[in-house]
Amino acid sequence: MKHLIFISLSLLVTVMMTAQTSFHLDTIYANDQKNVALFFPEPIRQGITGSENFVFTYNREKGQYFGLLQAKPGKESNLLVVNKNGAVFSYIVKYRKKLDRLNYFIPSSKSIGNEKPIVADSTTIVKREDTIDNKTYYYNKFCSYLIDRKQRIGRLKKRNEGIVLRVENIVFDKKELYFVIQIENKSSLDYDLNFLKLSVETRKKGKKKSLQRLYQEPVFKYDLPSKVKENETVRLIYVLPKFSISNDRRTVFELNEKNGERNLKLKISHRFINNPD
Known part of the structure; x- marks a missing residue:
């Protein structure tokens, strides 16, 4: 039954793709030691791999937004996913012993088509407008994931009169750094935030030592x-x-209180910036 469903879905996608220009399918790597998580813009209705050495699991009852991919050594295959709204996603999947990436946040723009093509007649014009652009959507999804996960960086914190500023983690993803920050108010007064700024300081050499801040x-x-x-x-x-x-520079977070003096400066060494999670 599984193979019949896969064949029917494959034929459907093949028909849809013939009416479009050629697609370059992205490749997702997996192994049997770790789970590779795929987050989709809509709940997953169906997900099938083309080979038994790849396994894609997802919640078939609740229709969650993510699925988990694992692989055993063998030849490459493909993964076909259909969302609840009919959007179709297709990827090449390969086994790799060492994985560089464990999470994929997939935007709607990566869909290769729809299970039921939308046809506009003379009286109805269907328009698709994204209320949030793909980049912002990705930022929100990935940040939400980082907030929920266990952080791994060293003890980077500064305190002043009951206010504690802490950098819990620095994560590299898609050519960007994500600074996971915590602000704790242990005092009996509310803390009104004026600003939280990030700068890079360079210590100038010479007789008159000074700092250049960018x-x-x-x-x-x-x-x-x-x-x-x-x-x-x-x-x-x-x-x-x-x-x-470089080792003569450092990153500084400045937390400033509005109409108050409980200000903090948290200095972060170059080794944390150059070796993110």
């Missing part, structure tokens, strides 16, 4: 609060284009 503007901010209430802990993420620094 501020880095995030391309995306996730869950940045305007206030941290008393005895509250918040977590947020800053996303910046990937950069590296």
Whole structure:
């Protein structure tokens, strides 16, 4: 039965693709030691691999947005996924002993077509508009994943009068660095946030030592609060284009209180920036 369903889906996709220009299918690597997670824009209705040495599991009852891929050594194959809304996704899957990537956040634009092609008649015109662009969608999904996961970086924190600023992790993904940040208010007064800035400091050499500071503007901010209430802990993420620094430089987070003096500066060594998770 499984093979009959796969054949019918394969024929369907083949027919759809003949009416379009040639596709370049992306490749996803997996092994039998780790789970590779694939996050889709809509719940998965069906997912099938073309070979038994690849296994794609997903929640068939609740229709969740993600599935898990594992592979055993063998020849390459393909993975076909159909979302609840009929969007079809197709990938080449290969076994690789060492994996460079464990999570794939797949935007709607990666769909090769729809299970039921939409045809507009003379009286009805169907328009598709994305309320959120693909990049923002990806940032939100990946940041949400990072917030929920267990962080691995060393103890990077600074405290001042009951306010604790901590960098829990620095993660590299798709040419960008994700700074997972925690602000904890252990005081009896609310903390009104004026700004949280990131800069790279260079220590100038010579008789008159000074610091040159260059501020880095995030391309995306996730869950940045305007206030941290008393005895509250918040977590947020800053996303910046990937950069590296030499050992005479350091990265500094500046947390500034609005109408207050509980300000903090958290200094991060080059070794953390150059060796992200």
